[in-house]
Amino acid sequence: MRRASLLSTETVNRSRVLDTLVNNLEGMAYRCLNDAHWTMVFVSRGCEALSGYAPTQLLGNHTASWEQITHPEDRDRVRDIIEQAIGSGQRFSAQYRITTLSGQIKHVLERGVGVLDEQGALVVEGFIEDITERQATLDALQHAELRYRHIFEHASEGVFQTTRDGYYLAANPALAQIYGYDSADALMADLSDIDRRLYVKPGRREVFHRLMQAQGQVLNFESEVYRCDGTSIWISENAHVVLGPQGEFICYEGTVQDISERRHYQEQLERQANHDLLTGLPNRVLLGDRIEQGIARATRLGYYLALVFIDLDNFKFINDSLGHAAGDELLKEVAARLSGCLRSPDTVARLGGDEFVLVINDHYRTYSVISLLERVLKEIARPIMLSxxxxxxxxxxxxxxxxxxxxxxxxxxxxADVAMYAAKNRGRNNFQFFTRELNRVADERLHLEAAMRAALESQSFTVHYQPKVDHRRRIVGVEALARWTHPELGAVAPDRFIPVAEETGLILPLTRIILRQAFAAARRWNQQRAKPLCMAVNLSPQLFLSDDIVAQVAGLLREADLPASQVELEITESVFMGDSERAVAVLSDFKALGVTLAMDDFGTGYSSLSYLRRFPLDTIKIDRSLVTGIEHEEEVAMIARAAISLGKSLRKTVVAEGVENQAQFDFLRYQGCDEFQGYLLSRPVSEDDFGRLLEQTGGTILPAASPVA
Structure with missing residues (x-):
């Protein structure tokens, strides 16, 4: 009964939202019969502003039919367009005139389609908008065009007129030639969105708008643009706003020059001044600017900036024994390898001789910097063929x-130079940090990596399990969590060893161990259960780079004889930050396998909403940061309510993490949360303890019943 009530409320809310949306559109949404009068059976409230007629006057042709409102000279043409589209099952678009209740003639644009209504009868649905003002603008421009057509057609510079929102109203042959089109008409027909399709650098049209608003004109506005064939050129624009008699905006008007040759010459001069002639890398001049930019960015974002001074070992021997030509080839090869190790925000520069500098941005963990340095050493150490x-x-x-x-x-x-000499003194072919503390961290990280490799070989990683319950505290699922106790290091927290595993590639063998143990445990527990528990396991974003991750999971399911429907794979939104198309393909393959998919840590990223819409996810897990303080902080409560409501509206299972007290549980349950997980119910426990928990509680964790809570 409660669920039916919630569904009813949800249906009403959706209907109210749809009604508000339709009736606030500038124009008229409609449904009409496919008859001689276009008899209206539904019109939105926008009909009154459009035609002067109230909805009650149009419905059922009470006062006037839409056929009567349509201008007599346009009726037959419009009917032909609509009937041809309906006959071929296509959408239609028609521009014509109407006569309003007050006798005013308006130009309108109608778009629609023929559909079958609830009784199976053919009706027409669509939307009609007022384009009178737009048509008047076009008429005014056409009148002005007649006066200046000769000059316009024969100008040596490109000349244009555009709307504010990026559509060409006019272009001359010179502009078409600059942009690589056969004619001005071909340019205007194809290049319909200046902002997205013309400028190479996003946001240039917005800069153009801002200058126009501030000054009423732009002068020498230089931009890189695409030509018709996909190549790019540099142009310089001069433009101004054209106003009507009453000061109303008509269009932008201006001229375009191709400045590619001049720009190319300038770039050559700048490159020679700022780049190393041998390797093409930034030189000392440009390096200083890149470091200052990196410092400003690190200050703004709160990240580390790492400056790495590199001196090649044994370069002098090669340069002296094989000659300068071989030495130059070596430097170019090293430059290419260093560039291949870095991301686009980073910089590799050559100071001179065999000295290079790396500027590494946007790292918030020392471990990730260390991983990059190890990769750099490996790349440099690969054999090089010379002579x-x-x-x-x-x-x-x-x-x-x-x-x-x-x-x-x-x-x-x-x-960095001081630290480089420390590396040389330590035996070369290594890296050293300037500070002792960071060196200690680096040594600890390398030790941890070695210990992890040994632990993976000896199968020393174990799994603990944390139950998930429904609103009645019945255990409906369990999350598998990796645990590691080292003979010397003791219990190593996951937030220490998981990042190292991800950075070193050990996450794949570690995940296989966790999946194998978790699947086997689920199989043993579910053999005796009428309603099986769902086993949830986290998948690192790094695993999506593996070509056979779906096949590996499928193989482990077969090995454990566990149905895929009893497994839920948890992912974070960082999975989608890189190759989103690959992520979609992998997730689709997992869905085809039969597992369910959950987004973990929902609410902590900036783009979770788009992922919920685009990707095949079944569950969202509300992050603990949206649960902590929910019982006494109104802002936290408001955000949690919104997140739960969104998840329910999208028909996702909503799970709350980090539930630590009864007040939080009650609040989340009242808001419609489906499942709950946290210390209130149980901490993560060993497989044996979890089995005892199932036996002692009968599958339902009461407020004071859990011996391990």
Whole structure:
């Protein structure tokens, strides 16, 4: 009964939202009969502003039919357009005139389609909007065009007129030639969205608008644009606003020049001034600017900036024995390898000789910087063929971190240089941090990685289980969580070993161990249960880079003889940050396998809403940050309510994490949350303890019943 009530309320709410949306559109939404009068059976309230007639006057042709309202000279043409579209099962679009109740002639644009109504009868549904003002603008422009057509057609510069929202109203042959079109008509027909299709750099049209608003004109506005064939050129625009007699906006009008040759010459001069001639990398001049940019970005975002000073080992020997030509080839190869190790926000520069500098941005963990440095050393150490012989070149790396090791480029470079010499003194082909503490962290991380590899070989990782309950506290599922106790390090927290596993590629063998144990446990528990528990396991975003992750999960399911329907895979939105198309394909393959999919940590990212719409997810897990304080902080409660409501509206199962007290449980239950997980119910426990929990509670965790809570 309660669920039926909730569904009824949800239906009413959706109907109210739809009604509000339709009746607030500027124009008239309608449904009419396919008869001689276009008899209206539904019109939105926008009909009155459009035609002067109230809805009651149009429905059933009470006062006038839409056939009568349509201008007599346009009726036959409009009917032909609509009937041809309906006959071929296509949508239609027709522009014509209507006569309003007051006798005013208006130009309208109607778009619609023939559909079958609830009784199976053919009706027409669509939307009609007023385009009188737009038509008047076009008429005014056409009148002005007659006066200036000769000059317009024969100008040597590109000349244009555009609307504010990016549509061409006029273009001359010179502009078509600049943009690579055969004619001005071809340009205007194809290039219908200047903002998205013309400018190479996003946001240039918005800059154009801002300048127009501030000054009424733009002068020498230089931009890189696409030509018709996909190549790009540089242009310079001069433009101004054209106003009507009453000061109303008519269009933008201006001229365009192709400045690609001049721009190319300028870029050559700038490149020679800022780049190393041998490797093409930024030189010392540009490096200083990149470091200052990195410092500003790190300050703004709260991330680390790492400056890495690199000196090649054994370069002098190769340069002296094989000659400068071979030495140059070596430097170019090292430059290419270093560039391949970095992301687009990072910089690799050459200071001169065999000295390079890396500017590494946007790292919030020292571990990730260390992983990158290890990759750099491996890349440099790969064999290099010079003069038909194979050589091995190492490197000594010194690292300085902003803000701990300096607050400007000069100090950071100096400290990175000091650290580089420390690396040379330590035996070369290694890296050293400027600070002792970071060196300690680096050593600890390397030790942790080695310990993890040994633990994976000896199967030392275990799994603990945390139950998920429904609103009646009945256990309906369980989440598998990796645990590791080392003989010397003791209990190592997941937030320490999981990042290392992700950065080193150990996450795949670790996940296989966790899945194998979790699937086997689920099989044992569910053999005796009428309604099986769903086993939830986290999948790291790194696993989506593996070509056979779906096949591996399928193989482990077969090995455990566990139905895929009893498994839920939890992912975070960072899965979609890289190759979203691949993510969709992998998720679709998982759905085809039969598992359910959950988004973990919902509410902590900036784009979760779009993912809920685009990707095949069954469940959302409300992050604990939206639960903590929910019972006494109204803002937290409001956000949680909205998140739950959104999930329910999208027909997702909503799970709350981090439920620690009865007040939180009651609040979330009242808001319609489906499942709950947290210390109020049970901490993560071993497989044996979880089995005892099922036996002792009978599958229902009462407020004081759990011996392990």
């Amino acid at each position: 038909g012989r194979e050589f091995h070149v190492g490197a000594s790396l010194g690292v300085a971190m902003y803000p701990s090791d300096g607050d400007d480029a000069q100090i950071l470079l100096k400290h």
